[in-house]
Amino acid sequence: MGALMLAEGGTFQPPGADSFFLPPIAGGVTKPMVLVIASAIIVGAYFLIATRNLKLVPGKGQFVAEFAYEFSRNKIAREQIGAKDFRPFVPLIFALFTFVLVNNLFGIIPIIQFPTMSKIGFPIALAAVVYLVFHGVGFARHGFLGYFKHIMFPPGVPKPIYILLAPIEFLQKFIAQPAALAVRVFAAMFAGHLILLVFTLGGEYLLMEASVAFKPISVVAFAFAIALTFVEALIQVLQAYIFALLTANFIGAALAEGH
Template structure:
């Protein structure tokens, strides 16, 4: 059962809420920034480094074990994330994209690991920092390869569009490239992990309360439903966690490509 059941009161069931994300420092009197999400993010980095070391430190001609798993993940990111957007430049950016995919995936999976049970990306600061990093890379590449004027022209120019329509089209596409794209990159990941964590916490709290805390003939059915829904949603959440890591990395590849090619 999830640790979020502690929010229930002795007399009545209280559904979990935003207090799930209001986490105090790990150590009393310690630094304010050292909270559970930060500790899990650090642990996630260690996990990603360990997995990559185990898979690629001593590569064999015939991959086995961790190397086989690592190469499968690498090929997936290369063929499904990097090449569709970056084409011939895909291999140059695989280090960044592979790291982003693995890091976000481990962040997300932490939400279903027993005793940890907190998806790092459900704390908005973490996906925001990665998205801002990709955003700055996009701007740097666009200006470096095309210059400010050429980059803006590549974004705004649309073949066949009448000159008078640019007064409407140009502000919209510039807002999408320089403002909206940043927010859509991290908000999608954050919102899905946030909502998934709330749902899992709610149904696991229902199951624990009505089965273990206040077992009654009438409440037993509700508690059993809570347990079943927790199991079903955990499986579904794992699929969403993988999907969101893939989408986040795919958008990163698209934004890097837009900087390299100077197009929206």
């Protein structure tokens, strides 16, 4: 990206991909690594504390914990996998939803202000787990050859069409779907954080470095940064939901008797 200079101040260097490469805190440990570990501790500690003394009329902490669990169980796992098979997968769906959600929300928490899922390695790692699970249960349910038949040769399709359809279905299930699962949340978090950086750092530059004529524009930049923070919060929640939803959908499709 090019630099920008407005009269009196120094040069404004717009944030870019290099803004996501943070220096190590100590040794080879970086801020995203610490945040990933912290998120797991936060999720585990919160639900342990919130459910330690369950009450018939829940307090705020218990209510949030129960809502998150019920939502993951009934609105995601049950609906996507089916009432017959969903129960063993509830812990996975619940863990993915809450883990991705906390890591996304780190991007708008003061001082932290870094969405962990904007580092592509973390979404890839989660997608790899999902990949092993949904293909693993598919092979277990249908058998090795039966699973390939299940995903590549859906019933009711004219046989000549299989020549074109079978490789497409194979690529979709084994490459495209898991890749899209990782890239979707990464791209959303990367782009959202970058936009917030542009308006925040741009506003700071206009206020501190630009000439007097341009300083009032900093108010507009900061206003956009605040408004976009709320939009980003919504996107962060939606991306966690979509990640868990697609995971459950992949598992449900792998277990289904029909295509």
